[in-house]
Amino acid sequence: MNLLGGVPDKFHSLSRIALLQLSVNNLTGSIPSSLGNLSSLVYLYLPRNSLEGSIPNELGRLVSLKHLSIGQNKISGIIPHSLLNISSIVIFAVPANQLDGSIPPNLGLTLPNLEQLWVDVNLFTGPIPVSLANASRLTHIDFSYNNFSGSLPMNLGSLQGLNHLSLQRNQLGSWGKLNDLIFLTSLTNCSRLQVLSLANNYISGVLPDSIANLSSQLTLLALGRNQISSSIPLGIENLVALTSLGMDENSLTELQLPPCSVQVYRKSSRSHSLRAIISITSPILCLILFSCFFSLFYWIRKSRKESRKEHSTTSSLEDQCLKVSYAELLRATNGFSLDNLIGVGSYGSVYKGILGINQIAIAVKVLNLQQRGAYKSFDAECQAWRNIRHRNLVKILTSCSSIDFHGNDFKALVFEYMPNGSLEKWLPQNGNGQHPLRNLSLIQRLNIASDVASALDYLHHHGQIPIIHRDLKPSNILLDVDMNAHVGDFGLAKFLLDATDHCSKNQTNSTGMKGSIGYVAPEYGMGGHASTHGDVYSYGILLLEMFTAKMPTDKMFIDGLSLYQFVKMIK
Incomplete structure (x- = not known):
């Protein structure tokens, strides 16, 4: 749901209601005192909204209440003693608010269940x-x-x-x-x-x-x-x-314990990186005269070799199988606070967080399981991340499949935090001519293009099982502190059926349009099979956007004109 406004005061007339579930919305205002009239209420769930004010003393009249969950709001003040005298309460969850005061010393006696x-x-x-x-x-x-x-x-x-x-x-x-x-x-x-x-x-x-x-x-x-x-x-x-x-x-x-063993992911040689660029580059790259930059690109890759060595060793954290709970992620993100929200996608939201006693910066992708396809997206990402590992892919730390404080399914993926955000934030934001405050240099654009090409080459040809990404676009390319690019978001990814079969190696039997408008290959819209060629097309559009400062969805592209046609006309 995506409810707006306040909690309706008219709920007081629903005298027989046993469950009131309004979690994960955009509700504002205070908790109505009239909810205390719901004499049959057993489950009250209001978490993950923007509710303010104090907890009404009238809630103490809910003598049948078992589950109270009002966490992750902006509720302040003390907890009414009348509420803590409801002996039937089994779950009492008020985390991530602004509540103060002390907890009554007789709490364990008044809430025996x-x-x-x-x-x-x-x-x-x-x-x-x-x-x-x-x-x-x-x-x-x-x-x-x-x-x-x-x-x-x-x-x-x-x-x-x-x-x-x-x-x-x-x-x-x-x-x-x-x-x-x-x-x-x-x-x-x-x-x-x-x-x-x-x-x-x-x-x-x-x-x-x-x-x-x-x-x-x-x-x-x-x-x-x-x-x-x-x-x-x-x-x-x-x-x-x-x-x-x-x-x-x-x-x-x-x-005096022996040191933990750390696996090292060695950087490929410069020549292999060049082969990755050549193998992934399609004829569409000629539209931006990419061949003119090959000599410059060679020098750039050589100059970056030494600087990348110091980042090639995988940290011990990444090699561990971390186990995190819903409560730990809740704390890490300050209750999935809007202040920590760094992105919203088709199937969920991404929050910045600080995890555990080691204060590790993380990015937490929380799936909106009420969105159709979210479960499938989570499964696809988990399956993909189990089989891939590359320096130009976002580093996944762990996943969490649990229940939240009010008994609903909770699924999240935890990644290494990328300080420079997505490539989308470094490019024109939309078709109305607005540009970001920061601009990429030519060398940075070439480096990013190289990194993405290397990631795609690995996914298509060098992983344990070849994978089609199917949603390559600027918002799914993240930049670390050194502006190295990392491809992420495998919610639409597909494994190739059989890497030994020539036909299956290049396509899957999954039909239908998958991906983002402007970046998806035209043949997908005509019922074509998902293939590695679709990723190459998306990569070509990405390059055109990076070097022309025009989005494929720009308002100028109407009546058959596209970014591809635009570049073709001026070459």
């Missing part, structure tokens, strides 16, 4: 309620990115079903000093614990040997940026499921 508590990315203060241990069904607790202070409740270790505990980025331990981090010892009874994050606090003391007795299912342990001293216990190697361990910026004596 609570299973998930998400209050992260807000402005809460005060201590963590000791009474949480009384809510024995708790599986998820997230208090991260707030201003909570005081000591950690030792009795949380009695929550045997707890599998996610995140308390990072607070001021815990700032008073009521912890003695030898016995809190970790108290958690050894949480046999299902998978995520434990206590980073960025004031926690002090010595790591106990009992850390080795934490859950065998623990995948993330974050203790970085505290005041922990002494050595790392030897028993930590018993945490066999651990994939992420953060203990940086403490006063620890590290284990």
Whole structure:
């Protein structure tokens, strides 16, 4: 949905409604107090909108409420005590807002059926309620990115079903000093614990040997940026499921472990790059007299060789199989904030984020699963990224297929962040003559053309399975800090059926028009088969746009005139 305006006040007349689902829209204004009249309401979902104001005290009248999800808005003020007295609540999720005040000390007593508590990315203060241990069904607790202070409740270790505990980025331990981090010892009874994050606090003391007795299912342990001293216990190697361990910026004596092996993706020789250009270049390139630049291009590639060597080694992060949750991506992007939105495509939105204790810059592509074809697009991208790896393709870090705070499917792809954005932002934005503030030099255009050609040559001829991109255009070409180009977005990609068969090697049996207007090959519109030649055509149009400063969808191209015809007439 794409609803605008405020939450309708007329909902108060729907006395029998059990579920109100208005998530992922553009709703503004405040939450109507009249929603408190929906006496039969069990599920209230309002996340990922632009709602403001405070939480109405009248919501405390929803005595049948089980799921409350109003995260990722701009809601401020305190949480009404009347709302926290609804004993039937199972999921209480208010993350990524501007809520403040303290959490009532008796929360675990007033919400005995609570299973998930998400209050992260807000402005809460005060201590963590000791009474949480009384809510024995708790599986998820997230208090991260707030201003909570005081000591950690030792009795949380009695929550045997707890599998996610995140308390990072607070001021815990700032008073009521912890003695030898016995809190970790108290958690050894949480046999299902998978995520434990206590980073960025004031926690002090010595790591106990009992850390080795934490859950065998623990995948993330974050203790970085505290005041922990002494050595790392030897028993930590018993945490066999651990994939992420953060203990940086403490006063620890590290284990003498052997260095991790890092695979290196070597740069191809200059001659191979030239062959890539020659093999991918079609007759359409002659329209812009591309052959005139071959001698200059040779010199450019030679001058770039040394500068690229220092970027050819793949980082250890890229070689790891990262596992990220919905909550982690939510925090990384500040609740998928509009301030972090860097792009919107056919099937989803892309957000800039800072991930984990290592503060890694990422780009998160969140699929809009209500859009027809989004699931198929996600599957296509996952299948493609599993089989490709090249210096001129966007580097994928991981994917996330989960559920959000209100039980809906959530799918996202996480990529390395490209500081210089898409090529589209460096070219004319539309057909009305507007140009970006920054312009590309001739050398930069040639370098980008070379990078894209190298990526296509790899996809078509040198990958494990040949792939047709089918949507090559400026917005799908991203530029790193050194202005090197990387091809991305494989939502429409197709694998060739059989690389050994001549016919199948050049086309698939997928018919119909796929791609973007202006860049898609004409034969696709006439029922032609998808083929590598279609990518070459799109690449030719891309070159024409780069060197003529004219978009293929410019308003001047009417009555049969196209960018191709325009260039042909003036050659």
